[in-house]
Amino acid sequence: MSRKETRKETLEQAEEQVPTIRSGRATLTDFVTGRKRRRGERAVVPEAEFSSYYDKPVLNPPVWRSPEIPGYLFLGGLAGASSLLGAGAHFTGDRTVATAAKTGALGAITLSVVALVADLGRPMRFVNMLRVFKPSSPMNIGSWVLAGYGPLAGASAFSAITGKLPRIGAVATGGAALLGPAVAAYTGALVSDTAVPAWHDGYREMPFVFVGSGATAAGGLGLLTAPDDESAPSRNLALFGTALELAAFGRMHKRLGMVAEPYRAGRGGKYMRATEILSLAGLAGAVLGRRSGILRRLAGAALIAASACTRWGVFHAGKQSAKDPKYTVVPQRQRLRDR
Template identity: 75%
Template sequence: MTGQDGARGKRSSRPGREAVTGVATGRRRRGEQPVVPDTEFTSYYGKPIINAPVWRSPDIPGYLFLGGLAGASSLLGAGAQATGRPRMATTAKVGAFGAIGLSLVALVHDLGRPARFLNMLRVFKPTSPMNIGSWLLAGYGPLAGAAAASAVTGRLPRLGAAATAGSAVLGPAVAAYTGALISDTAVPAWHDGYRELPYLFAGSGATAAGGLVLLADPAGDTGPARNLAVFGVALELGSFKRMERRLGMVAEPYRTGRAGRYLRAGEVLSVAGAAGAVLGRRSRLGKVLSGAALLAASACTRWGIFHAGKASADDPRYTVVPQRRRLRN
């Protein structure tokens, strides 16, 4: 073998470094056989086109779930207090404080050091969902704690009422801002769903808050919690279905793999929990089972969305195909 033949052999045996990411653009005439096979969605050296999120499970999906539960529970607690339902108000306020505390623990654990969370409060940047979210949590957490402490001890009722009102004002933003947070990334399944994800997260939080009260206090007056849960299920499922239709092929990670299993389970549990809450309103056991199903449904939704985003970041076609379509249009 000559040196020239050896060089050609080496070139022919090299890995596919010249692989093209995309789709075949040539038109095929009727009856014509393809000469070149369809290209595959690969990238140089098999690396993803974008960096996948470094967020970990269960920290971040747990943070998303617990934040939504906390924000919606504060709103439910304020409504229960305003309508003369102190028992439900106490349950919701304690649940909100416990959820936001665990949410912050999960966030700090993922960050690695508490100082990293405090460093985000050194500036105020309205264009950054992460920065605004940090300020929301910093303001909401103490208010939720004061409202819960006053409700449990019965002391400082005026301060407790003010804290309840403040946490109720911030609660919807706490429940929904994480949807804006994850959509403010390059992850296709999250970024392209920027219109619906905040509504989906708000609905999921309402589902969880209603489920918490049904589970924790089935003997009490649970009418408002039941209504909030049914509203949350409708908003969550409606927003998700609309997002699926609008995203087209980018919605595939929401239907396949681990994410698909989580989300299908969430849909079944949501419908079952809402139906049980309505039909079993006079059954204590029915309320407990419905509450547990609604809480699990909200958690499944957050875990499913988290894993769908990671799956879409690992597959180049969810980045390339929408870009090429936008260029053609």
């Protein structure tokens, strides 16, 4: 047999094992490109398993710590929404609620900055963020918002407590109310601007979840401190915040599919279940406790706790999703197939 005939026979045997060179190449890259194999094609390489590389996850989990960062997220939302409540009570003449909300906003934003600085390690790291203005960075924009909001919240609370400089206090109250929604929402954009699957994939709804959670906490604070005849605005804010938070989270959970699993399982899932129970209990107490001061205050405490559980739940769900490779790999493959 000649060399030419031997080569031809070898090629014929190879074609029996692999349909075509082109289809063989395609099967090698199916798991990378996400392209579905055509009928008759056979995979040369088995599907990749979701495992780690030298016991390392696909993503490095966030280095943020608890309780500093969840506390920072919670207190910022409470402060921003409390400024809105304080402004409304100020202009309707509900002085007790106005004073409590303004004082609560100042205390919450102060503790929020303390928690942030504690996580950063040095106060100058926060100051250094103000050296530039970068609209594409939620952290940078958030630092500028905090820098503007803090003094306004302080002036508003000072005027409410002491009764001095009422005109300046009114202007500061309005300014804090204008920046309040940004303070409550920007942390949602901040966590979404990461590679953590449970945070990043929820970028559409996360700011609404955080705003609703902040309004729930502020409404709970108002129910704790308001007299019977001034509790209606706090109750309405709590109803609005809880409805917004649960609706936005439900939509996010449905849209995320399997990436939403950490919000229902593990440590994050426990916090989110506590949020639902405490929110519903707080709403029931707020509605039924219109004539009962004790029941109304218990409802306020439950709503504040529900808001805190939301932030801790989001925090731990994100860390859990970063540790498991499937929450990174499977959605990437699906997006490639969709394209």
